[in-house]
Amino acid sequence: MTTEPTWSGSAGPTAVSPAGRVAPGTARVEAFSDGVLAVAITLLVLDLKVPHVEHGSVWPPLLDQWPGYAAYVTSFLSIGIMWMNHHSLFVMIARADRKLLFVNLLLLLLIVTVPFSTSLVAEYLTHPGFNGKIAMAIYSGQSFLMGLGFAALWGYPLTHPRLLADGVDVAAARRAFPRFASGSAVYGALVAVSFLNPAVALALHVSVAVYYAFERLPVGQRAGGHLG
Amino acid sequence: MTTEPTWSGSAGPTAVSPAGRVAPGTARVEAFSDGVLAVAITLLVLDLKVPHVEHGSVWPPLLDQWPGYAAYVTSFLSIGIMWMNHHSLFVMIARADRKLLFVNLLLLLLIVTVPFSTSLVAEYLTHPGFNGKIAMAIYSGQSFLMGLGFAALWGYPLTHPRLLADGVDVAAARRAFPRFASGSAVYGALVAVSFLNPAVALALHVSVAVYYAFERLPVGQRAGGHLG
Amino acid sequence: MTTEPTWSGSAGPTAVSPAGRVAPGTARVEAFSDGVLAVAITLLVLDLKVPHVEHGSVWPPLLDQWPGYAAYVTSFLSIGIMWMNHHSLFVMIARADRKLLFVNLLLLLLIVTVPFSTSLVAEYLTHPGFNGKIAMAIYSGQSFLMGLGFAALWGYPLTHPRLLADGVDVAAARRAFPRFASGSAVYGALVAVSFLNPAVALALHVSVAVYYAFERLPVGQRAGGHLG
Amino acid sequence: MTTEPTWSGSAGPTAVSPAGRVAPGTARVEAFSDGVLAVAITLLVLDLKVPHVEHGSVWPPLLDQWPGYAAYVTSFLSIGIMWMNHHSLFVMIARADRKLLFVNLLLLLLIVTVPFSTSLVAEYLTHPGFNGKIAMAIYSGQSFLMGLGFAALWGYPLTHPRLLADGVDVAAARRAFPRFASGSAVYGALVAVSFLNPAVALALHVSVAVYYAFERLPVGQRAGGHLG
Structure with missing residues (x-):
């Protein structure tokens, strides 16, 4: 095995410089993550089902499945805003090693199951009995785990500052980390x-x-800095 | 919270310059939007169903589902041309702030439901009674909302010109805006x-x-300018 | 409406030069087409169905659906090689106008329905009677139309050479065009x-x-030229 | 037909240099492969089914489908790590010819069927009788074939070193190849x-x-080299 201080050669096609050298970076990790998030957010539409009626109006059954629309909107916004925040973090992360890639993969593994938990909520939210509560608790628990995933994705480079971009104020970012991570609560x-x-x-x-769409994550950036 | 005049550090991997600095831009927003639109336009094929026949020819049931093909072609062209126009706008938008990202996300939320409303039209267009009219009115209403979404996506940077690219003639663009927005009508x-x-x-x-594929949106560009 | 000699400002994020200016090109058209083709080729897997058996071995029904595997392999290779050839053409096309974008969109509209016609072949190839022939004729007819689409995609810039890249030998490309277009036959x-x-x-x-994977399309390039 | 020493003009949009010339590379092959892998990994969620219960709790049937969750996690990690390793190889591969593209396409053809074999395992893992063994053997056999695909993808440029990036130590890489290829075993x-x-x-x-997420593939790189 060779030494691998950082995955610095993995910048990907988009970072090929004019001289033909591969520049360090996280371009291809971000591109892959973007692709996964774009597919996952779009698959949410498959949870919206066209009701089949033989006689009578399609309008009432369309209205009856309002929990499906509500769950769609909720999950679409959630994944969209996770995309924003994923991006904000990677503006701060300049290099990736295998452990960071693995943490990112586990976070994606959780996010990709959002269409499943969304479908669960759409199906059971208005069911009589306990099933709506079970479905919604699973949905919330998944968000909790994704929050932990984001905390890990940011906590790891904070404890391995050679992965961070040059402009990051590490001390400030570490002070802000507890507040960042408390989002899971x-x-x-x-x-x-x-x-x-x-x-x-x-x-x-x-x-x-x-x-979270409007409130920036407390990542400890310098005010007015050119980073994200 | 830090100040965030624009999302200028969020240009994404594709805008990494040779010197390794992150250039301002909207690259990653466009890439994510492109990804979502590419998935949504391709998911339309899932509305085309293979008919199951045990005896007799598959040809008549294939022909019977012509509303599905018509809805597929209509929605494919619609999303494809929305992609063109989304791109035309982002040639003019050089920077994105959180509000612009959120408006863009709401527009994508609407576009991603096109496979659902397409499926509704495919199922009910030729139904006797009122359901075909309901389905088609929902489809048209969705297009109306997407038109409003595009108006918001262009109206916001017009009123926040620091987000616009340098070559944009803001005064001309503002004069052209009513015509641009009237497309929703x-x-x-x-x-x-x-x-x-x-x-x-x-x-x-x-x-x-x-x-709309051939008629350019009246965005108030300078004739012959190097922008889109 | 403004003049629009070419869609030269639409190069997209990937062509942002270090000086921050948008370079002419077809980057974002290619990226969108790549995305659509990548989704369409992957959706083919949805045609492979897991057989449901209560008793007895799952092995015989798995083998019985060999037409599905054969259709999957055929369509995967077809779309993959269309991607290669689409890319080869766009190496030669340096600028896009609205008509070229529209021709490209119609070609994508055809390609995206390949998972549908593949599913039709998988279902009916081994059916007794005429349905296997209908399914396969539809599949072949679709390939014929896609061949025409490629002919249009290359014929259009050949008759509008300002869209071509600098190194293209237009006269040679025009002489080679009949052979290129004859692939549809x-x-x-x-x-x-x-x-x-x-x-x-x-x-x-x-x-x-x-x-077609190994035989290059006769696009009339100069031998040894630096273009694809 | 023209000579085609390498697909050097096919670098794609992302490698457009400031001078507007197309740089040699594998950017668009990587982007297409990334797209396919991102879609395939996300389609795995479609194997997770919401159980339908009319009466009683949804919790027991949710727990009963644990083989589906286990298969999802396994396949998600497998595809994710194949993505990492695919990327590691392409850092070393600087140019692609048609044969390399075809080998890559065959590898993708195998990977895209992972959602199918995952679904097979999810359905049959806990079935009484032999079907769980058949399903799992198919799943493992597919991994074996993908291992051979990776060996071919790396063996081909090793025997055609003009395709390799400049910094690659070909002799060391060839010595390491048997160990690399033995992963299939x-x-x-x-x-x-x-x-x-x-x-x-x-x-x-x-x-x-x-x-494989943490142990780098023995590709024969120079220790401390700037390549991935």
């Missing part, structure tokens, strides 16, 4: 809410997604 | 046509798509 | 073979795909 | 284990994937 709370009222929990998921 | 009219004759409404959708 | 012949013996026609499709 | 052994105990074979697949 919100999803932990949503697991509890899911057992109380699953529809409210779904609505809160939308709120959290919109919040 | 066509789809509003198609909602009405859908209730009169859904098959005619579908044919008009094809016409509108082909029209 | 092969697929026309396969429509006839489909009515005689559909299994033979499917095998011939594989042969043609492998032939 | 592990999967051959897993075919045998599949017949003894399919659940153990599935667990061993996870172990092998994780091993």
